[in-house]
């Protein structure tokens with residue numbers, strides 16, 4: 168006898184070649200538990216293009232179509248429309264791209280796919296840099312982080328720009344279902360992907376996925392760090408349905424951002440003043456999110 | 470038109486690739502402490518933890534034997550240590566591999 172809080176079926180096999188403690192591998196394991204066997208996944212250049220291993224190995228029990236770095240949005244649009252022509256409407260189509268492949272090079276294909284209202288799920292799994300090619304900065308790398316292209320050193324060239332808010336861009340575009348999710352909260356992640364599967368039209372999900380290798384953290388801390396990202400409000404969990412916000416986790420106490428930053432080698436160089444500055448940014452974003460929730464719920468009622 | 474759900478061209482399951490050889494540290498479940506909450510199973514990124522009949526291993530008390538036990542598959546466990554870090558009972562030891570399977 169047993170009772171589990173997430174589905175037992177596995178559609179991702181062991182033997183894949185993700186790094187120890189890979190958050191992106193966990194994210195895929197959960198996503199496919201939610202979507203099930205009748206799913207077609209498309210993946211561009213990113214860690215997930217490598218994780219399944221080389222030909223003839225496969226690690227997913229569903230079809231996986233590789234595509235070029237910048238075209239995930241176009242690829243899933245095409246797969247969906249081909250299925251429509253064949254009269255297949257019970258197959259889920261999911262694009263699965265990294266933060267670089269989404270926030271940077273793939274943003275136009277994503278924006279187009281969402282605007283054309285194809286019935287697809289687009290997931291941006293976010294390890295906050297170009298990890299597959301050796302930890303280069305992306306638009307989704309957070310302020311303050313070390314990467315190999317923001318190398319700190321004597322000149323302190325850490326990333327000085329703020330993280331690109333891709334989920335907010337999708338909300339602004341009017342995407343009917345936008346959500347953030349996190350590997351430390353698999354029940355919430357699976358619920359959101361199931362909801363996305365049930366809804367017709369374009370869906371966008373942003374999944375926080377710890378990368379021990381690129382973040383310079385021990386692999387056993389993958390879940391602990393991901394949980395702290397939510398508790399410190401660095402990465403709030405929320406969903407936006409037809410423009411109306413719902414924050415899924417409102418941490419009761421304000422855990423200092425310092426606790427999150429000081430666990431990670433990529434933030435090791437930050438001074439106390441810089442940590443305070445990041446705390447201010449996080450507080451400000453959280454306040455804005457609370458107001459968005461209040462405002463959009465009020466507009467709906469009126 | 471008859472539609473056939475596409476089957477992968479990549480025919481060999483990755484289970485042919487025994488990633489257990491990557492391991493530097495080995496997680497070892499201390500069954501006397503394990504309350505069979507399945508948190509380790511939930512957070513394993515391989516996944517390399519599965520369920521086995523409850524009476525296969527000892528338990529903190531008789532009552533726990535009714536619940537299925539967890540078992541680590543060392544063919545695939547890479548030794549990331551997430552399970553040991555997340556276990557609420559501290560029931561998983563994390564020991565240096567000595568290459569002798571112990």
Ligand SMILES: Cc1ncc(C[n+]2csc(CCOP(=O)(O)OP(=O)(O)O)c2C)c(N)n1
Pocket residue numbers: 191212213214215235236237264265266267268269294296297298299300305
């Ligand atoms: C057009 C093009 N430019 C560059 C590359 C090289 N490249 C492959 S993966 C990658 C980084 C991907 O980063 P991200 O999308 O964040 O995924 P991650 O590897 O971090 O999972 C790059 C730059 C490529 N394959 N195609």
Ligand code: SF4
Pocket residue numbers: 498502503504505506507508509510539555556557558559560561
């Ligand atoms: S997390 Fe710990 S107590 Fe729970 S099933 Fe795993 S070993 Fe047992």
Ligand code: SF4
Pocket residue numbers: 188496512513514515516517518541545546547548549550551552553
């Ligand atoms: S050490 Fe990592 S790979 Fe091995 S069983 Fe634990 S969570 Fe899974």
Ligand SMILES: [Mg+2]
Pocket residue numbers: 265266267292293294295296297298305
């Ligand atoms: Mg990335």
